[in-house]
Amino acid sequence: MRVHDKNDGHVCSNRVGRDSRWSSQNAYVTREPLGVFALITPWNFPIVIPAWKTAAALAYGNTVVLKPSEVTPGAACLLAQAIQAAQIPVGAFNLLLGTGANLGSALVTHPKVVGISFTGSVATGGKIALEAISHQKRLQLEMGGKNPLVVLDDAQVDVAVECAIDSAFLYTGQRCTASSRVIVTPGIYEKFLQALIERTEMLRVGDALDPKTQVGPIVNEAQLNKNLFYIDLAAQEGGTIYGGSRGSASGYFLKPCIVTELDNTSRVCREEIFGPVTSVIRAHDYEDALAIANDTAYGLASGICTTSLKHASHFKRHAKSGLVSVNMSTSGVDFHVPFGGRKGSSYGPREQGQSAVEFFTVVKTAYVRGGNGDVD
Known part of the structure; x- marks a missing residue:
């Protein structure tokens, strides 16, 4: 649950008051959840990667559809049980089991899915990118490395x-x-x-x-x-x-x-x-x-x-x-720092920590005129 704790610490404030050039009004900048995110995860870290994607998406108020690798579905089921035990609202987290060949395209192009976070191969990431971008979805890809x-x-x-x-x-x-x-x-x-x-x-x-x-x-x-x-x-x-x-x-x-x-x-x-x-x-x-x-x-x-x-x-x-x-291994990262690469390794906002807010929320600027009180 350390992954979820780290994300919870970044969600304590999502509204910032700003001075306006007009003295009679206030400006507010807020971050809001977007909706349903499809999370497509690999077999090599069958608990950690689904956990850190899910934690950030849920913490910022979104709904999750997790499609784990068909090679390691059991680990994802254990994660689902842990999330269910935490008593999050029914329907906020959804587990979808099956092969990428059968489910991938339908999930990526579904009209209610606003964004896709994918970790896997460059070849699969490229296919997802073509479909996601053509449907104007938010996209976060973590792929290969040499x-x-x-x-x-x-x-x-x-x-x-x-x-x-x-x-x-x-x-x-x-x-x-x-x-x-x-x-x-x-x-x-x-x-x-x-x-x-x-x-x-x-x-x-x-x-x-x-x-x-x-x-x-x-x-x-x-x-x-x-x-x-x-x-x-x-x-x-x-x-x-x-x-x-x-x-x-x-x-x-x-x-x-x-x-x-x-x-x-x-x-x-x-x-x-x-x-x-x-x-x-x-x-x-x-x-x-x-x-x-x-x-x-x-x-x-x-x-x-x-x-x-x-x-x-x-x-x-x-x-x-x-x-x-x-002077240390290239592998291993903390949950509270950004994770991602350059060139063909990554696309879109970084995962984890405060960087996750860029992907899982949208910014809204609002102006309010009149009255002496604050507006929620």
Whole structure:
């Protein structure tokens, strides 16, 4: 319920009095709810993403129709039960189960739906955008990423390795903020790569319910095959592969994979894989590393490992991404700060925190003349 608490704190005031140039009247600026919002969410965070979208929409007075991924409907049902237990008004929250192919278009184009908040693939987001914009709907898209982690010569190797492990392989790499590109300068490249390979080989792959497991399964067979396709493609493109073998024949397990000796023009370094696969790319120096980091169609998250305040500050300003991390994983955000990216990663107002008000409300300006009292 922390997500709902954070949103509740931003709704305490939605009316602001303004001075008017006419002395006989007052001006009021208010934010008002819009109506019914369709929330379309992915399988990789089946509770958190539906929760933070729903919390903001309801907190600002709207009605919600949540369409979760057909891959993980059970988690959405648990969320619905929790919301029902909170005794919100009947009809304010609605859960719609089914496939995107069957429900997506009808939901997006429904005349009573005023806006759509979507998290998922770029391909699906593009289709939703075409339909939503043609019907003059509000639109918020959170899509893919090809997130870079830059490691400079002055970085602490152990810190950089742990950042790379957490960024690339935590949650089996099935996060839009996962770092699938690690860009390393020459002075630390060999030492960092060797330490990263050794650390990756130590990761325990297995049942996600086992407390000893560090890397769980791929979500389904289709996603596993996609991961394996890109590993094979990396080899065909001339890359050197470390790891990446099937973890077990009895499940959708994949050992974390490191790809080296490819540059940023390869498909493996440009296309989102969405699994425990990362490429380690050579850079000549900091300026080259920054250029490689920004050379992508996406712009969700980026990170840098360095002990230089100068380089950290410069990277924070010049990284073309919505989220920037210094000496820490590219993944993980607080609920009360804006979430979103640039370029092909996002479209529309940011999610979460005070930024959510821009999407889930509309501004109204009203003038009132006469009387000495305030007008609600």
